[in-house]
Amino acid sequence: MAIQWSGLSPELLLRLDRASGQPLRSQLEAGLRESIRTGRLAAGERLPSSRGLAHELGVSRGLVQECYAQLLSEGYLISRTGSATMVAPGAQSSAARPAHARPPDRPLIADFRSGVPDLASFPRTDWAWATREACASATTADLDYGDPRGSGPLREVLAGYLRRVRAADADRGRLIVCTGFAQGVILVLQALARAGLRRAAFEDPGYGTTETSEVLRAVGAKGLECVPVPVDDLGIDVDALAASGAQVVVVTPAHQAPTGVVLAARRRHALVDWARSTGGYVIEDDYDSEFRYDREPVGVLQGLAPAQVFTIGTASKALAPAVRLGWILAPPDLADAVAAEKLISDRGSSTLDQLALAALLESGRYDRHLRRMRAVYAARRARLVTALGHHAPAVRLTGLAAGFHAVAHLPDGADELGIVAAAAGRQVGLYGMSEFRASGAPDPPQLVLGFGNTGERAIEPGIAAVADLLA
Numbered sequence: 177m178a179i180q181w182s183g184l185s186p187e188l189l190l191r192l193d194r195a196s197g198q199p200l201r202s203q204l205e206a207g208l209r210e211s212i213r214t215g216r217l218a219a220g221e222r223l224p225s226s227r228g229l230a231h232e233l234g235v236s237r238g239l240v241q242e243c244y245a246q247l248l249s250e251g252y253l254i255s256r257t258g259s260a261t262m263v264a265p266g267a268q269s270s271a272a273r274p275a276h277a278r279p280p281d282r283p284l285i286a287d288f289r290s291g292v293p294d295l296a297s298f299p300r301t302d303w304a305w306a307t308r309e310a311c312a313s314a315t316t317a318d319l320d321y322g323d324p325r326g327s328g329p330l331r332e333v334l335a336g337y338l339r340r341v342r343a344a345d346a347d348r349g350r351l352i353v354c355t356g357f358a359q360g361v362i363l364v365l366q367a368l369a370r371a372g373l374r375r376a377a378f379e380d381p382g383y384g385t386t387e388t389s390e391v392l393r394a395v396g397a398k399g400l401e402c403v404p405v406p407v408d409d410l411g412i413d414v415d416a417l418a419a420s421g422a423q424v425v426v427v428t429p430a431h432q433a434p435t436g437v438v439l440a441a442r443r444r445h446a447l448v449d450w451a452r453s454t455g456g457y458v459i460e461d462d463y464d465s466e467f468r469y470d471r472e473p474v475g476v477l478q479g480l481a482p483a484q485v486f487t488i489g490t491a492s493k494a495l496a497p498a499v500r501l502g503w504i505l506a507p508p509d510l511a512d513a514v515a516a517e518k519l520i521s522d523r524g525s526s527t528l529d530q531l532a533l534a535a536l537l538e539s540g541r542y543d544r545h546l547r548r549m550r551a552v553y554a555a556r557r558a559r560l561v562t563a564l565g566h567h568a569p570a571v572r573l574t575g576l577a578a579g580f581h582a583v584a585h586l587p588d589g590a591d592e593l594g595i596v597a598a599a600a601g602r603q604v605g606l607y608g609m610s611e612f613r614a615s616g617a618p619d620p621p622q623l624v625l626g627f628g629n630t631g632e633r634a635i636e637p638g639i640a641a642v643a644d645l646l647a
């Protein structure tokens with residue numbers, strides 16, 4: 177987007193080399209042309225006034241006016257009487273145009289991408305209210321670099337929320353605010369690697385080849401070996417975990433991502449026993465536990481073993497990924513180590529955003545939004561079940577009890593990759609389980625159907641458009 181400056185003259189970084197022997201006017205002209213060609217100055221962007229630029233560069237105003245006149249005659253700039261000189265539309269070379277300026281692809285009938293909440297339902301009015309509250313209530317000291325663990329008021333409110341809603345053993349001293357699960361898991365694994373741990377286990381299927389797995393690979397590069405451990409209908413296989421030799425495991429007990437199963441009670445206890453008996457750690461990814469439809473959500477695993485379990489929560493599902501706020505609840509003797517990693521990483525998350533989230537939680541607006549969204553997702557889930565029952569009755573759906581994705585089991589021998597590609601050709605976004613498997617294998621053929629950000633009215637036409645592929 178071109179910046180439209182009102183009143184203030186825009187700043188523009190251009191360098192003149194007085195030792196080069198090249199005339200200043202041709203240097204300035206070349207610098208401006210280059211900035212326009214490469215997109216540093218976008219079409220429609222206003223140039224500084226000739227007086228302002230002359231002052232900045234220590235040259236005469238007449239020299240700048242001559243340069244502007246030359247570029248006006250070459251078509252790089254436009255100027256109307258009484259208004260500022262601007263970069264002409266189309267002055268940029270097409271090669272320099274940013275990728276987002278390309279014409280959009282044809283819109284999809286339905287996109288069943290998982291992991292995204294309903295972005296259109298983001299509570300904009302509440303967030304705007306909370307942001308104003310945060311600006312009004314922040315002290316001058318709050319605007320300084322703060323405690324890398326995060327804002328005291330947010331950690332206080334979050335600790336209460338986690339005790340109340342997730343049955344966590346929480347206090348603000350063990351909470352570290354981060355930018356979401358992606359950062360949280362890195363901070364924890366880095367702290368554990370520094371403490372001497374060498375092998376980390378992950379659920380399979382799990383992060384597979386998704387973006388999160390890139391994050392995990394980055395951690396692998398820091399000296400932690402990553403090993404996959406299988407998941408079945410009861411959640412992670414704890415015997416296989418024990419046999420893997422891992423010292424820490426990352427799990428999604430409340431709603432396994434992506435199979436959708438809930439970690440069975442006996443496995444929960446076995447996992448905690450494994451951690452206690454080996455001195456190992458569990459990192460609990462509590463990403464969408466607010467959304468459970470069949471009964472009350474089970475509490476966090478951390479409540480059973482606070483000395484062994486790190487719980488990482490995120491606002492990405494309850495609000496939107498763009499909020500970039502999450503939290504780590506750490507065992508007492510490791511909270512400082514995680515806070516030290518946060519300090520090294522970025523000195524702490526935005527205090528103003530943290531205060532806004534605290535205001536949202538404290539005012540009850542966060543809970544109200546969750547209640548509203550449960551009804552939205554439940555309706556979408558029902559639509560998906562009905563649409564599949566009607567158009568593709570051979571497809572079995574599992575993992576529907578929580579969150580906003582489910583697994584569609586395709587008939588034996590179905591070509592998962594071929595179906596995903598054919599659906600894309602019909603403007604329907606489908607995603608295969610192979611993306612989530614450590615091996616990348618498309619067998620057994622399954623689809624992970626997200627319905628969080630799929631409009632309710634798009635679900636039925638989307639399934640209808642690919643029904644013959646699923647049969």
Ligand SMILES: Cc1ncc(COP(=O)(O)O)c(C=O)c1O
Nearest residue numbers: 291356357358433461463490492
């Ligand atoms: C399994 C899982 N956990 C956590 C997250 C949230 O990550 P973040 O908090 O970094 O947005 C995602 C995002 O898609 C996810 O799929």
